[in-house]
Amino acid sequence: MGLFITFEGPEGSGKSTQARRLYERLQARGYPVILTREPGGTRIGELIRRILIDLRHTEMAPTTETLLFSAARAQLVSELIRPYLATGGIVLCDRYADSTFAYQGYGLGRDLEELQAITRVATGGLTPDLTFYLEVPVEAGLERKRNQGSPRPEGSNPEWNRLDARDLAYHQRVATGFQELMQREPQRWRRLDAMQPLDVLAEAIEAAVEPLLGSIAPLEPA
Numbered sequence: 001m002g003l004f005i006t007f008e009g010p011e012g013s014g015k016s017t018q019a020r021r022l023y024e025r026l027q028a029r030g031y032p033v034i035l036t037r038e039p040g041g042t043r044i045g046e047l048i049r050r051i052l053i054d055l056r057h058t059e060m061a062p063t064t065e066t067l068l069f070s071a072a073r074a075q076l077v078s079e080l081i082r083p084y085l086a087t088g089g090i091v092l093c094d095r096y097a098d099s100t101f102a103y104q105g106y107g108l109g110r111d112l113e114e115l116q117a118i119t120r121v122a123t124g125g126l127t128p129d130l131t132f133y134l135e136v137p138v139e140a141g142l143e144r145k146r147n148q149g150s151p152r153p154e155g156s157n158p159e160w161n162r163l164d165a166r167d168l169a170y171h172q173r174v175a176t177g178f179q180e181l182m183q184r185e186p187q188r189w190r191r192l193d194a195m196q197p198l199d200v201l202a203e204a205i206e207a208a209v210e211p212l213l214g215s216i217a218p219l220e221p222a
């Protein structure tokens with residue numbers, strides 16, 4: 001029931017931008033759709049997010065980090081995603097479990113089988129119907145992220161968080177991790193060159209979603 005679509009990719013690749021564009025398009029076309037994000041998306045999840053991204057939390061153990069992401073995900077799946085899919089709606093999520101494998105698995109070196117077990121507990125096995133991978137060279141993405149919004153004094157960009165601040169080698173391992181995840185399940189992923197202009201990407205994303213919309217009933221006009 002419903003349709004579950006996720007957006008993945010490195011920092012600054014345009015996930016949030018494109019997830020919002022698709023949300024607005026589907027909504028304008030009369031489809032029942034919600035947009036959410038990880039970590040967060042629920043009251044409890046947004047509190048967990050604050051703990052995760054806080055630049056002061058340099059002492060956070062990798063296990064703590066992994067379990068906090070998973071706790072936020074468990075809340076999101078049970079409070080929002082599953083109930084909305086059950087009504088036949090479309091859920092768009094800015095990051096999901098693939099990010100755990102890429103960031104905590106390939107990035108931090110956590111055991112992948114262990115992560116699979118934790119993820120199964122958190123999601124009850126819910127996987128996306130379709131996942132977009134927005135691909136940018138790691139440095140280009142970080143640069144976009146750093147410059148996001150209006151120019152601000154050094155160190156005061158609220159978009160720049162604890163996870164972004166990890167070194168380049170870490171972000172490279174994450175990107176390699178995503179490539180391996182895509183190779184394992186090529187049918188679920190759509191890889192897009194995210195250096196393309198926003199509008200070109202938005203059109204490609206909508207076109208990829210189109211064949212899946214047949215099973216979704218548009219909302220009755222109010």
Ligand SMILES: Nc1ncnc2c1ncn2[C@@H]1O[C@H](COP(=O)(O)OP(=O)(O)O)[C@@H](O)[C@H]1O
Binds near residue numbers: 010017018148196
């Ligand atoms: N295709 C694009 N071309 C140029 N700039 C982009 C593109 N997509 C996003 N951006 C810009 O890059 C920054 C990061 O985008 P964002 O959607 O927040 O990325 P993410 O959510 O993947 O970190 C924003 O300032 C956004 O306007």
Ligand SMILES: [Mg+2]
Binds near residue numbers: 015
């Ligand atoms: Mg984002």
